[in-house]
Amino acid sequence: MSDVQANKHDFSANVIGHFPGGVHPPERKHPASSQPIRKLKLPQELILPVRQHIGPSGKVLVKVGERVDKGQRLTEAGLSQGLPLHAPTSGTIAAIEERPTAHASGLPEQAIVIHPDGENRWGNKHALPDYHDVEISRLLELIQEAGIAGLGGAGFPTAQKLAQQKPLRHLIINGVECEPYIAADDRLMQEHADDIIAGIRILQYITRCDSVLLAIEDNKPEAIKAMAEAIDDNPQIQLKVVPTKYPSGGEKQLIELLTGHQVPSGKLPMDIGLLMQNVGTAYAVKRAIIHGEPLLERVVTLTGESLQQRGNVWALLGTPIQHLLDESGFTPEKKQRIIMGGPMMGFTLPITEVPVIKTTNCVLAPTEKELPSPGPELACIRCGACADACPATLQPQQLQWLAKAKDYESLEKHNLFDCIECGACAYVCPSEIPLVHYYRKAKAEVRNIAREKAKAEQARKRFEARQERLEREKEERLERHRKAAEERKKMQQEMQQEAQQKNSDEPGSKAEESTEKPAGKSAAVAAAIARAKAKKAAQAAKESPEESNSAKGSES
Template identity: 50%
Template structure:
C-alpha cells in the first residue's frame, strides 16, 4: 500500500491533501438553485416507479393491477442479494404494470409500476430500529435492504452489500463534493439535515467499524462545511475535509486519491485498498430507514437552468415524471429553439426523450438550459490537439478511444482501457471541435456489453449442449452396461437353470431307479413270503383237517401256490439233472450239516403248523361260543376293541402263513438242488460203473442195493422239513400275536 494509515492521518492533521491528474474548472452556476430551502412538490396524479433502479437485478413483483397500495408499501421483493425492492411513493391504486420509458441515455422502455394517486398520502405502519446498536448487524443490514436503499450519488450500488465487507476498513469516506456545475441537492441537504446525515454515519460506523471517518466537501460550500462540523464535533473520529474545487473531484477514485493518496486498481473496488465510500444522500436515507422506518421513496432533486423561472431544490417522489417537476418550477420552453431537458448535470447528464421520464433513486438534477448556456454540439473534425488527454482524470487517451469507438473497433478500444473511463465529460468539455466524446464511449460500452452478454449466452448454451451431449453419452453407456449385465445375468440364469434341470432329471431318474429296485425287492419278498406260507400250509394240511372249514380260502390259495412251486422245483431239478448228465459235471451232495439244518427247519415248520392249528381251533371255539341261542335276545354289537383284536389276529395269521410259505419255497428249492446234485453224482457213478461192469448188471434194478435206503432217507428228511416249517410258523404266529396285543 503506497501510504499507510498513520502517514495519512498525519498529513490530514496538517490540513494537507493530495491531488489527481487532469481535471477541468467549468463554470459552477450553483447559485441559481442553492439560495432557497428545499421545497416540497405536490403529489403528482400518476407516478411511474421503475422496477430496477440500481446496479444488480430487479426484484420480484408482489402487487397486481387494480390493487390498492399505501405509501411506503413494498411493490417488489428481494429474491437475490443484489436485488433492492421498490416502494409505493404514495397511496393509491396500481393502474398498470408494463414497460415505460426509462431514465437512461437510451430511453429504452423498462418494466414499470404505474400508480394513480388518491391524494390521501396514507402511510403503512412504520417499524423503526431505535436501539440499532443492540441489534445484530444482520438485522440492521436487512432493514437497510428492505428500505430499498442504494447509492444515491453514483451508479446505484446496493447499500447493504457495500456495508457488509469481508475485510477491515481503514477509512469510511462520506462524499459531499457535488462537483458538477448547476447541481446543489447535496449542498442544501447538508445545510438543512446535517444531524440526520450524522445519524446515518453512526449506523454505518456500527456496521463497518472504520478506523477513521472522512467527510469530503468542496471548499465552494462553506455553509455545508460548517453545518457538518457542528453535527460531527462530538465524535473526534469524524473528520471534515475541505477539498479544493476541481472537476471531477467528486468521482469515487478521484476523491479517494485526494484524501488518502491510495489508488484503486483497474476493475477493482475501493474495498481493495481498505476504503468504503457513501454519499451524503445515502446516509440521510439510512437514517430515515433505521430511526423512522421509512423506505426510500423520495429524494432531493435540483431543478435549474435559465429556461426555468424558479430554479430550486425539491423533495420529489420516486416515480414523479419530469414534466411534473418542470411545471412546478415554471419551465419556459420558448427560451429554447427546441425543447432540451437534461437529467443530471451538464457534464455527465443525458437528454431525456420526453417529459414522462420518471425520477429514480439516482436522479439528482433536472437541467433546462437555454441555447446560450450550453453549446449546440456542432461536431467538427478532430484536430489532434491532445487537450482531451490533458484533461482526463484517469490518464487515458480519449482521442484513440474516440477513433476506435467511432469505427466500431471494439477490441482495440478495450485495449485502450475503455472501461476505465468514468464518463466525467472533462474531455468533451475541453474539446475545441465540440466532439461529444462521452457519447461515443457510452455507445461503445453498451455494444461491448451486448456482445459480452451474447457471448455469455452462447457460452452457456454451448456448455449446456456439451453437458447434454455428455449426459446422453453417459446415459447410453449406462444403458449399454445395464443391458450387458442383464444379458450376462440371463445367461448365467439359463446356465444355472439348465444345470438345475439336469440335476432334477438325474435326481428323478435316481428316484425312479430306487423306486423300481424297491418294488422289485418288495415283489421278491412278497413272493418269497407267499411261497413259504404256502409250503407251511401244505405241510400242515394232513394234521389240520379239523380246520378246513374255517381256513378253506387260505388253504386253497396256499395249496395252489405250493403246487406251482413244487412244479417249478421239479422242472428245475429235471433241467439240472439233464445238464449234469450232458456235461458230466460233478454235483455236490448235501453234507450232513445241510441235512441237519433241513431237519431243524422241518421241526420248526411242524411247530408253526401246530401253533396255527391251535389258534384256529381257539377261534372256532370263540365263534361257537358267541353264536346266539335260537330264542335268545338280540346280541349287542361287538365293541371296536374286540373287532380290531380279531382282525389283527387274522392279519397276523395271514402274515405268518405267507412267511412260512416263503421259507418252505426256499427249502424246497434247496432240496431240489440237492436232489439234482445227488442224481448228477449218481449218474456219474453209474456211468463209471458201466465202464467197468457188464451193461446187464448196471441196468438190473435188483442189483442196486442202495436205492431203498435212499428212499427211506428222503422220507425222513421230508418229515423233518415239515416239522421245522411248522415250528417256525408257530413261533412267527406267536410273535405276531404278541405285537398285535401290544399295539392294541
C-alpha cells in the same frame, strides 16, 4: 492474507493531494444552493420504473386496481443485486405497463403507475432506534428491503456494497458534489446534518470501521459549517475540505485527493481498504433503520434560466419531470433542452413525461444563451487538450478512433472502462467532438459482446453436459443389459444344475429306461440274425440231397 494487508498503504487522514487533469467550468450553483428545500404538491400520477438501480428487477407484487399504502412493497427484491420498489404515497395502481424512462434513448421499460389518493396513508413501519442490539446481517437486510441504492452515482445496491467482508482503513463519505448547477447534497447537508451523521454512525457500525473521512468541496461554506457542528467532538469522523475542481467528486479522484493513492486499474476501492458512500445515501440509511422508512423520495435540484423558481425540492420517486417543471414556473424556449443531471455528465431528455428515479439529482432547463447547444462535430486536430483534461490519465482521442473503428479488443487494452464519463475531454475539445457519446456506445457494445460470449459459453457448457449425460446414460444402459444377460445366463446354469441334481437323485426312472431301450433293440437284431442264419442253413440242407442224386446218375 487480505488485500489490505498485502498493500501496506500508509494512508494519512491529513492528506489533501491532487489528481491529474480536471477542469474548472462555471459553477452556477446559485440560487439553488441558497434556497431551502421545498415540498411539491402531489402529481396526478406517479410512474415507477420497476428497475431503478444496477441489477435485476424484482417480480411485481401488485395488480391493477389494487389500493396501496405509503411504503408498501410493489416488487420483490429478487436476486442478490435486486432491490424492491415501494409506493411513495397511498393510492391506486392505475396501470402496469411500459413507459418511457429516464434514459437518453427514452426507450420504454416496465413501470407501475399509481394514482395518489391524497391521504398519504402509511403502511406498517419497522423502526429500530436502538440498532446496536441488532445483528449486522439483519441491518443489511433492512437496508436492502428499504430499496436503498447509491444516491450519488450509478445506483449500486447499498447493502451489497456494505456487505463486503474485507477490513476497511477508511469509510469515505462523499459530499463534494462537483458538477456545475447541482446543489442537492449541499442543501441536504445544510438542513439535515444531524441525520447524515446518524446515518454515518450506522454505516460505521455495519462496516466496523473506526475512521471516517467526510469530504466537502470548499465552495460549500454553509454545508461545511453545518456538518462540522454535527460532528462536534467525534474523533472518528474527520471533515476534509477539498479544493474546487471538476471531477473531484469522482470516486477514484476523491480517493486520490484524500489518501494520495490511486485505485489500480480494474480494481475497486475495497481492494485497498476503502469504501465510499454519498451523504444522501447516509441520510436514507438513517431513515430506513431509525424510522423504518424505505426510499420513497430524494432531493432534486431544479435549475436553469428557463425556470422562474430555481432551487431544490423533495421529489417523490415516480414524479414526472413535467410536473417538476410546471411547479417551478417553466417558460420554454423555441429550442428548449431539458437535461437530467448536470451539464457535464447529464443527458438531454427526449420527452418530459419520464419520472424521477432513485439516481435523479438534477433537472436542468437552460436557455440557449445560458448553455448553447453543441455545434457540429469537426475533425480531431490532435491538439491533446482532451488528454490533459482526463482525470483517469487516458488518451481520449485514441479511444475515440478505436471506438469509431469498432476495435473493441484494443479499447479494452487501452482501459476504456477506466473512463468515468465525466465529460472533461468533451468540454475542452475545440472540435466539439462528443467523446463521451463514443465511449458510452463502445462500452455498451463491449458489454453486449461479453454477454453474447457468456451466453455462447453457457450454451457450450450445456451442450457438453448434455452429451456427457447421454453418454453416461448409454453406458449405464449397456451396463444394465450386460448385467441382465449375466443374470439370465446364471439362472440357466443354475436350472441345468438343478435338473442334473434331480436326475441323479432318481436312478429308476428315465436313466434306466434309456439303458433298457438299447438292450431290447439289440436282442431283436440278434434274433433277426439268428433267424436269417437258420433259414440259410435249412436252404443249404435242402439243396444237398439233390446234388448227390445227380452225381449218381452221371456215373451210371
